[in-house]
Amino acid sequence: MPLLSLDNSEQELEMLKEHCTMDERRTNANxxxxxxxxTKEVKFFEEHYSYTKDTFRKGKDITERYDEYLKTIS
Structure with a gap:
């Protein structure tokens, strides 16, 4: 069942908590x-990590990769 088709934000949040790592910072995440x-919106962004400053920076919007993936599994 796709995440945003539940039409119930509480159920959707429970699904996210069950299947996703939330609020975790990993240096190997890209x-x-x-x-x-x-608003039923999902966005993906490249992420850049600075080892010297120990900070993350949001990069290029790569949401189109997510959209293309959804088309292949529908």
Missing amino acids: YRYLIDLT
């Missing part, structure tokens, strides 16, 4: 996602 359950 993308981040933003999911807004109220």
